[in-house]
Amino acid sequence: MTEETTASGEADLARHAEKMAKKKAARDKIMATKTGEKGLIIVHTGKGKGKSSAAFGMIFRHIAHGKKCAVVQFIKGAMSTGERDMILKHFSDLCDFHTMGEGFTWETQDKARDIEMAQAAWAKAKELIRDPLNSMVLLDEVNIAIRYDYIDLAEVLEFLATEKPPMTHVVLTGRNAKDELIELADLVTEMELVKHPFRSGIKAQIGVEY
Numbered sequence: 088m089t090e091e092t093t094a095s096g097e098a099d100l101a102r103h104a105e106k107m108a109k110k111k112a113a114r115d116k117i118m119a120t121k122t123g124e125k126g127l128i129i130v131h132t133g134k135g136k137g138k139s140s141a142a143f144g145m146i147f148r149h150i151a152h153g154k155k156c157a158v159v160q161f162i163k164g165a166m167s168t169g170e171r172d173m174i175l176k177h178f179s180d181l182c183d184f185h186t187m188g189e190g191f192t193w194e195t196q197d198k199a200r201d202i203e204m205a206q207a208a209w210a211k212a213k214e215l216i217r218d219p220l221n222s223m224v225l226l227d228e229v230n231i232a233i234r235y236d237y238i239d240l241a242e243v244l245e246f247l248a249t250e251k252p253p254m255t256h257v258v259l260t261g262r263n264a265k266d267e268l269i270e271l272a273d274l275v276t277e278m279e280l281v282k283h284p285f286r287s288g289i290k291a292q293i294g295v296e297y
Contacts, residue, residue: 135278230261
């Protein structure tokens with residue numbers, strides 16, 4: 088390696104270090120202004136896979152920090168899932184888990200029963216959100232129940248706006264989140280479908296979908 092090459096390499100490293108230092112200073116300045124804390128309303132929606140998976144990631148993060156949390160599943164019920172099995176077996180002291188649904192509506196084929204179960208799930212959800220011991224409550228697939236009018240959107244919005252404790256996080260998952268809920272939320276992520284193995288004839292698999 089020539090002296091010229093070495094000098095050029097050192098100059099590149101110096102420029103990179105200077106660039107990163109400027110980025111860090113700008114980032115630190117921004118972060119210094121972010122001092123507030125509040126309980127967030129978080130919505131995961133969209134046609135892509137990962138809405139519930141991402142939400143359970145936050146539930147497990149709460150568990151890892153020893154913080155109390157809870158899960159209410161509005162639709163899923165018939166199928167055992169890895170998240171539910173692990174929480175019930177190992178972390179039931181930190182996470183209350185309630186599977187209130189009995190499957191998707193095209194499986195139950197009983198609208199009256201679906202509405203009854205959704206209403207029961209919503210009642211349980213309100214109870215858990217009101218509980219000051221819970222730092223986070225996940226309402227899994229609640230957007231589906233709202234979409235089919237099994238629970239009233241206006242009631243959900245009113246409850247979240249007026250009765251949710253200030254420091255409690257509430258996560259709502261499911262496709263087709265209503266515009267009003269998106270407007271109310273503090274954090275909204277839309278999962279975009281690019282490719283999915285189901286379209287190629289691959290069924291849901293253990294450890295990936297459930």
